[in-house]
Amino acid sequence: MLILGIESSCDDMAAAVVKDGRFILSSIVSTQDVIHHKYGGIVPELASRRHLETIIPVVKEALEQAGVTLDDIDAIGVTQGPGLVGSILIGLSFAKAIAYVKDIPFVGVNHIQAHPMAVFLEDRVKGQGSRVKGKAENEKVGSYEDKNFLSSQSPCPLPLAPAFPFIALVVSGGHTTLFKFRDFCDCEILGQTRDDAAGEAFDKVAKLLGLGYPGGVVIDRLAKTGDPSKIEFTRPYISKDSLDFSFSGIKTAVLHWVKGQGSRVRGQGENKLAPCPLPLAPVLNDLAAGFQEAVVDVLTEKAVSACRANNVRDLVVSGGVACNSRLREKLMAKARDNGIRPFLPDAGLCSDNGAMIAATAYHLLKKGARGGLDMNAMPNL
Ligand code: KG4
Numbered sequence: 001m002l003i004l005g006i007e008s009s010c011d012d013m014a015a016a017v018v019k020d021g022r023f024i025l026s027s028i029v030s031t032q033d034v035i036h037h038k039y040g041g042i043v044p045e046l047a048s049r050r051h052l053e054t055i056i057p058v059v060k061e062a063l064e065q066a067g068v069t070l071d072d073i074d075a076i077g078v079t080q081g082p083g084l085v086g087s088i089l090i091g092l093s094f095a096k097a098i099a100y101v102k103d104i105p106f107v108g109v110n111h112i113q114a115h116p117m118a119v120f121l122e123d124r125v126k127g128q129g130s131r132v133k134g135k136a137e138n139e140k141v142g143s144y145e146d147k148n149f150l151s152s153q154s155p156c157p158l159p160l161a162p163a164f165p166f167i168a169l170v171v172s173g174g175h176t177t178l179f180k181f182r183d184f185c186d187c188e189i190l191g192q193t194r195d196d197a198a199g200e201a202f203d204k205v206a207k208l209l210g211l212g213y214p215g216g217v218v219i220d221r222l223a224k225t226g227d228p229s230k231i232e233f234t235r236p237y238i239s240k241d242s243l244d245f246s247f248s249g250i251k252t253a254v255l256h257w258v259k260g261q262g263s264r265v266r267g268q269g270e271n272k273l274a275p276c277p278l279p280l281a282p283v284l285n286d287l288a289a290g291f292q293e294a295v296v297d298v299l300t301e302k303a304v305s306a307c308r309a310n311n312v313r314d315l316v317v318s319g320g321v322a323c324n325s326r327l328r329e330k331l332m333a334k335a336r337d338n339g340i341r342p343f344l345p346d347a348g349l350c351s352d353n354g355a356m357i358a359a360t361a362y363h364l365l366k367k368g369a370r371g372g373l374d375m376n377a378m379p380n381l
């Protein structure tokens with residue numbers, strides 16, 4: 001079954017053609033970073049206006065790259081929410097129009113629940129699997145269930161997929177959520193952010209440091225040459241057993257540090273309050289590393305706690321922040337230390353893409369879901 005997946009919930013316009021919910025025949029993403037960079041965040045009206053211009057070329061390119069035409073497409077999956085209403089409406093209206101004209105089914109997809117589905121995708125364009133698998137210590141590869149392997153006749157042998165039930169941490173610009181997935185399209189929320197999403201915290205900190213939008217990549221890069229122990233921030237665990245998150249406090253702590261209100265720099269005397277060493281340039285990397293380390297520690301700790309509390313051994317991490325190099329490194333290490341198998345999609349499949357929407361649509365369609373032509377956008381889904 002060939003599914004065209006369309007994703008337009010925020011500032012990326014993405015389309016992909018996916019076969020049988022698994023094989024990526026094409027995946028095209030048109031980003032708008034250049035447009036929003038100077039505002040330090042997404043301007044919703046600019047995002048939807050740009051979507052209007054890009055949706056047709058992006059879908060055309062996805063079809064061309066897959067070597068198919070609209071006549072070959074069996075169904076369409078499209079993001080119904082959550083996200084920016086104007087942005088969602090562009091993709092949704094377009095998907096409905098194609099479904100109507102071609103008389104094929106379409107389904108609305110929950111963007112957040114679609115992120116972890118990236119772990120089941122195989123990229124035939126690149127000829128490699130999407131997943132980075134971390135083998136849990138004291139576990140032999142041979143012990144994985146056979147059902148998690150594709151047949152050996154497959155042109156490119158597939159790496160392993162997580163087994164249900166698994167825990168999924170979705171870390172994106174708008175959401176930080178821990179799910180327990182019992183099956184495809186069957187999940188419950190175990191915890192979520194009470195204020196800022198992790199990606200939002202990265203973006204806001206980057207903005208206050210004058211680093212532009214999106215901020216996660218820049219902070220990731222700067223932090224590579226910074227020392228996270230030079231400027232430390234309190235880790236907001238909320239409470240020992242809580243699987244909820246709260247990142248607005250760290251963001252405010254960075255702001256206070258920058259303003260010189262109560263910063264404590266190691267090496268300048270125990271608990272000594274240092275005046276803010278503006279200009280920031282000499283300490284920017286340490287500041288980025290200190291902030292990033294605090295966020296990464298909380299995400300890692302809670303993801304592993306969720307696995308332990310639910311007695312689940314497979315952990316999927318996806319969403320734009322899952323591209324963060326330090327998060328990937330720490331998650332892999334901590335998961336292995338705890339006998340948990342971590343699954344992280346390739347960076348290109350962690351951030352917004354149409355393939356994860358198509359993969360989710362495949363399973364929804366298999367379960368009998370069908371979208372009606374009166375379907376509306378659900379920005380708060
Ligand atoms: O999932 P995504 O592409 O879009 C949403 O659904 O929000 O996530 C975008 C978010 C942005 O906040 C961006 O700053 C963050 O992911 N991000 C990163 C990195 N790459 C993207 N955050 C930290 N480190 C990165 N390397």
Ligand code: ZN
Nearest residue numbers: 172319320352
């Ligand atoms: Zn996303």
